[in-house]
Amino acid sequence: MTKPPQAGSDDTTAERLRSIPEASVARLAVYLRMLGELVEQGAETVSSDELAAVTGVNPAKLRKDLSYIGSYGIRGVGYEVSALQHRLELALGLNHRQAVALVGIGNLGHALAGYGGFSGRGFPLAALFDIDPDLVGIHINGILVEHVDAIPAVCSEREVTIGMIATPGPAAQGVCDLLVTAGVRCILNFAPVVLQVPREVELRKVDLAVELQILAFHVARRNLNGGQPSSLNGHVVNGSGGLEA
């Protein structure tokens, strides 16, 4: 570790968490998923080279990422799979469930609401909201769709910590404001707009149109290069991930 350990502090204090680079956090989640698969396959230990190979990252980068959470591998051997898994869950804050609210039950919202992977991964869908009277009152996967006006009351009551916005663009800012009012401090935005939030709110964005345009850019570049890979070409560029169909 870079810093001398504080007397009496353990390895999952705010000190440590605060210092993990954003880019590493994203990869830690990927390592965690792979460790789950390794556990199923009955693996006891895994080396940084092996784990790096299956997650598609550079082994040195993986070791550095793990060093941020102070994981102790065994030199000459590797990492104990289930111990590392546990450590990653702690570091990512997956030890307590995070209730999720989803606003906007359109095309994408339906898909998200029907996605089984949330509760399984510690993110139970606690509430669904829409503004359409035809949708309010129906159940999706056993969850009642409520009116957006109920967001503040319902979210506070059910202690929602994460909000997902899958509304049309023009409605997103209003919905976002309601979530913030309700005390939601982390928001995942699927609407194609730039949301304004107070400093203390964490906002992430998933923008399909942008993803496609980035790919289109690479198609264009490749064509200009006569189909030859350039220094920028090849392999995974982004790392985010995974909604099962």
Added chain:
Amino acid sequence: MTKPPQAGSDDTTAERLRSIPEASVARLAVYLRMLGELVEQGAETVSSDELAAVTGVNPAKLRKDLSYIGSYGIRGVGYEVSALQHRLELALGLNHRQAVALVGIGNLGHALAGYGGFSGRGFPLAALFDIDPDLVGIHINGILVEHVDAIPAVCSEREVTIGMIATPGPAAQGVCDLLVTAGVRCILNFAPVVLQVPREVELRKVDLAVELQILAFHVARRNLNGGQPSSLNGHVVNGSGGLEA
């Protein structure tokens, strides 16, 4: 510009495209969307400060991003909105349509297939594939769902340049290989697995589970900090974007 202009080369040559940083490409797509809205609002010109404000980036960064595509703003005035829009479209390779194939018509696949924003933005959905006999043969939004075995033939024939994978994890690699065989060189992966592709294939990933885990990490950190924003807190962290519900 940094490099002396080549005689006879115009501003959208491979030379220039090759040198745009990856991070800038993602933001150019966001600027382009905002310019579209400005055009609708009848704006003639826009300054870097204004455009930066609505897209949530630093004005200097925006100007540097635009400098990569050699855009000529007018000093003392700003950028001519529609000229800039046109230049961005060229730089991002949006001047010719890119046919898109979508594989996996499950929960998410349905949502993607039903999303109207593709064709409108120059990405017509040219083919849908699934392995489920109950789905093969039906139409979604007027597009026939075909069997995955038909991927190589159909994709080559319809000159598909971009593939989207929305299958369950275990099926994704096989589908990916088929797309690559069919000559698809850009793939957007929604399945929660790490795909292996040849060097010349551009792969991007959208992973919802990871997005949520990153948010969970921030919830955890915030709680440890006693609810006070830290240096890392606040505002947009990621920038990708936009599937309307």
Added chain:
DNA sequence: TGTTGTGAACTGTTTCACAGCA
């Protein structure tokens, strides 16, 4: 011996600050 953990070098990105121009 084989693999971790990490300083140090490197590469890429962001921000600053200001010269240059309409």
Added chain:
DNA sequence: TGCTGTGAAACAGTTCACAACA
């Protein structure tokens, strides 16, 4: 005068290479 375009500085993230050690 006001805003763009861009060197240069600062910062962040990645990769290298090797000492430390089970």
